[in-house]
Amino acid sequence: MHAVPEDFLHRPFRRAEALASGITRSVLQGPQFRRVHEAVYCHVAHDPSFADRIAAARLALPPDALTTGITTLQEMGIDHGPRVPLHFVVQGTLHLAVDGIFLHRTVKLPPSVGGSVSTEAAFVAYCAEARLIDAVKVGCELLRLAHLDLHLLDQLLIEEKWRRGVAETTYVLPFLDDRCRSMPEAELLTYVVCAGLPQPEVNSKVELAPGVQVTPDLWWLLFLLAVEYEGSQHQEDRAQYNADIDRYAAYRRHGAAYELVTKERMRTPKTTVRGIHAALVARGYDGPAPDFGARWDALFQPVHRLVRRPHPRGR
Numbered sequence: 001m002h003a004v005p006e007d008f009l010h011r012p013f014r015r016a017e018a019l020a021s022g023i024t025r026s027v028l029q030g031p032q033f034r035r036v037h038e039a040v041y042c043h044v045a046h047d048p049s050f051a052d053r054i055a056a057a058r059l060a061l062p063p064d065a066l067t068t069g070i071t072t073l074q075e076m077g078i079d080h081g082p083r084v085p086l087h088f089v090v091q092g093t094l095h096l097a098v099d100g101i102f103l104h105r106t107v108k109l110p111p112s113v114g115g116s117v118s119t120e121a122a123f124v125a126y127c128a129e130a131r132l133i134d135a136v137k138v139g140c141e142l143l144r145l146a147h148l149d150l151h152l153l154d155q156l157l158i159e160e161k162w163r164r165g166v167a168e169t170t171y172v173l174p175f176l177d178d179r180c181r182s183m184p185e186a187e188l189l190t191y192v193v194c195a196g197l198p199q200p201e202v203n204s205k206v207e208l209a210p211g212v213q214v215t216p217d218l219w220w221l222l223f224l225l226a227v228e229y230e231g232s233q234h235q236e237d238r239a240q241y242n243a244d245i246d247r248y249a250a251y252r253r254h255g256a257a258y259e260l261v262t263k264e265r266m267r268t269p270k271t272t273v274r275g276i277h278a279a280l281v282a283r284g285y286d287g288p289a290p291d292f293g294a295r296w297d298a299l300f301q302p303v304h305r306l307v308r309r310p311h312p313r314g315r
Contacts, residue, residue, distance in 0.1 A: 004032060010046055012056035015039040036060075037098055050074065050083060057086050057101050058115060065090045066112050068104060069129065072122035073138060076147060080138055080183060087125070089117065110156070110163065120153040127172050128165030132306060133190060133299040135168070136175045140186035143178035168303040179203050185217050185229050188261060188272070192218065192227075194299055195273045195290035197280065200227070208254035214247050216258070223283035226251060226258040227276055229266075257283055 005021055018028055018041065027033070033041045037060035042048060048056065054067060054075065067075060069087040074080075089104040096103055110121030117125070123142060127135045142148035157166050179202040180186035189202060200218035206226075207213050216226035230244070251258045259279040265272050273290045298306055 004043065009043045012036055012040055012042045012048065012052055012059060014059050015041060053083075053100070054086060057088065057098070060098050061088055061096070061101070061103070062090055062094065064109070065103070065115075066109065067116040068110075068122055069125035070122075072116045072119070073126060073142070075116060076119065077145075078138060078141060080134070080141075089125070104164075106163075108160075110160070111152075118152070119147050120149060120156050123148060123153070124156060124163060124165040124169045126165070127168040127303055130168075130303060131300055132172065132175070132303050133187060135172045135303055136190050136299075137183040137186045139172060139176040140178065140180045141183045143176055144180060144182075167307040171303055171307050177202065181217070182229070182231065184231060184263065184266060187266065188227070188229055189218065190299065191269050191273050192276060194295050195277075195292065196288055196295075197273070197277060197290060198222075198285065198287060208250055208256060212250055212254060214250055220280065220283075220285075223280055223285055224256040225279055225283050226256060227279070228258055228260055230260050230262050 004023070008018060008021070008023065015025075015028060016039070019025065028041055032044060034044050036042055036048075036056045040056050040059045042052070042056070046052075054071070058065065065088045066072075067087065068089040070078075070081040071087040074083065085100050085102040087102050087104065089106055089109065091106055091109045093105060094103070104125070109117075110124075111118040112121070116122070119142065123139060126138060130138070139148065143150075153169070156163070157170055160166065175190060177186065177189060180189055181203055185203075189200070192200065198220060200220050201216075202218060203215055204219060205213055205215050206219055206221075214226070217229050218227040219225070228244075228247075248258060257279060259276055261272055261275075265275070270290075270292055273292075277285075277290050
């Protein structure tokens with residue numbers, strides 16, 4: 001076996017770089033290395049991370065190519081959407097087919113930071129392809145993390161109306177809410193609102209009794225009802241698990257009701273909403289039942305199919 005320099009064991013690299021270091025073509029084509037893209041390789045023992053795959057893509061693409069859309073958002077830590085293909089954008093009419101990469105073309109590159117389009121431009125590109133519910137979840141999370149500057153976003157939407165995704169982003173904006181503490185919470189709130197149930201308070205401090213404060217995910221004061229989303233961390237994090245037990249005990253002691261919604265239950269949105277409605281009814285709500293009509297159906301459609309339809313009333 002050829003002795004491989006340490007620097008080539010743990011990252012993707014260009015063929016020219018390897019040749020310049022003394023690694024021969026026959027060694028590159030042998031069992032120690034695998035070809036990732038045209039003229040881009042990595043060691044067979046290296047398990048590439050998401051960042052490595054982006055680095056390999058950059059080596060295979062023109063130097064001015066930028067990550068865009070969901071790929072840029074995933075680079076920022078947004079854990080949503082498929083990791084393949086990677087999304088890049090270039091200026092001009094370049095036609096280049098690279099396995100595992102979707103290369104978008106534009107007449108003018110959007111604002112960028114380093115090798116990625118700006119958060120605002122990435123969100124616009126994402127909205128061009130996403131379902132409404134996914135765009136809302138991602139947009140709410142970007143707002144919560146203070147990653148999305150609404151002033152810069154408005155500027156982009158106004159000054160570059162021709163850009164792909166502008167109409168879709170404009171459609172999504174009324175649905176966004178920065179009060180949700182996670183994407184599942186944003187999803188749950190969107191289901192409640194778009195099914196026509198009463199508007200809840202979101203992550204507001206509630207005093208159940210003097211000195212007894214809780215912060216429910218969703219809260220209906222009139223009915224003394226809380227809805228709490230329980231993700232996997234609520235079982236895996238013992239501190240969180242015990243805090244949950246204390247909070248639920250506080251609800252019971254002070255005459256408030258609570259409804260738990262898990263990740264598994266969220267897989268059937270209508271069932272989840274019906275459960276919340278039943279909990280509201282049990283506490284005295286006598287308003288309309290959930291409406292699973294056109295506004296609800298729109299949540300599960302790609303936004304680009306909705307932009308020419310009447311705009312459903314946002315929040």
